[in-house]
Amino acid sequence: MVTRGAVFLPLCHLAGLGRLARNTLLINERFGNMIQIGAVLLDAELQGDPIASYEVCPPDCSLCIDVCPVGALDGETVVQKLCRPLACHGTERGFILKKCNRCRSVCPHALGIGS
Numbered sequence: 001m002v003t004r005g006a007v008f009l010p011l012c013h014l015a016g017l018g019r020l021a022r023n024t025l026l027i028n029e030r031f032g033n034m035i036q037i038g039a040v041l042l043d044a045e046l047q048g049d050p051i052a053s054y055e056v057c058p059p060d061c062s063l064c065i066d067v068c069p070v071g072a073l074d075g076e077t078v079v080q081k082l083c084r085p086l087a088c089h090g091t092e093r094g095f096i097l098k099k100c101n102r103c104r105s106v107c108p109h110a111l112g113i114g115s
């Protein structure tokens with residue numbers, strides 16, 4: 001199982017696991033964006049699910065962009081330098097604290113589309 005070394009979101013999209021939303025996170029129809037992604041490397045060829053085509057972001061929704069305290073989102077990407085100190089805060093003792101995940105929790109699809 002790997003969590004680094006591959007950029008998951010485009011791979012997940014191509015594997016049919018969901019769509020990328022304006023908050024730059026993957027939304028799965030059933031589980032929303034509250035999914036932790038991992039990968040297992042295999043030397044077998046597997047059949048992916050069809051690429052997801054459901055709508056994830058209503059045209060007029062910008063809740064995630066508006067809620068970001070550091071203005072890191074523009075609807076297409078995230079400015080890592082602005083987000084990282086909040087999303088991935090390192091303590092003096094070497095622990096990582098997630099001080100912010102507002103763009104994730106504010107989303108009406110956080111727990112699934114239509115949930």
Ligand code: B12
Binds near residue numbers: 007
């Ligand atoms: C570095 C990293 C960060 C950085 C930078 C984020 C970023 N988007 O680059 C920081 C520290 C800011 C960060 C923050 C957070 N992250 Co983060 N992060 C990662 C990590 C380790 C690598 C991503 C990376 O390399 N980005 C660098 C470049 C490539 O990103 P980019 O140029 O913006 O490209 C992205 C998009 O443009 C798009 N993209 C690019 N090319 C293409 C092509 C196609 C065809 C498509 C469809 C898409 C696409 O996907 C790219 C990858 O994100 C991944 C895990 C992984 N191994 O992938 C988790 C990951 C993306 N993070 C995750 C999460 C949950 C968060 C936070 C919510 C953490 C929190 N506080 O709880 C915040 C959210 C901030 C946000 N709105 O994005 C989850 C997302 C789960 C999901 N449902 O989507 C992941 C997948 C971790 C996991 N194991 O589940 N993260």
Ligand code: SF4
Binds near residue numbers: 073078087
């Ligand atoms: S995790 Fe917080 S700081 Fe980072 S993009 Fe989301 S709302 Fe902005």
Ligand code: SF4
Binds near residue numbers: 022
């Ligand atoms: S808050 Fe609105 S714009 Fe942002 S990801 Fe969720 S549905 Fe899309």
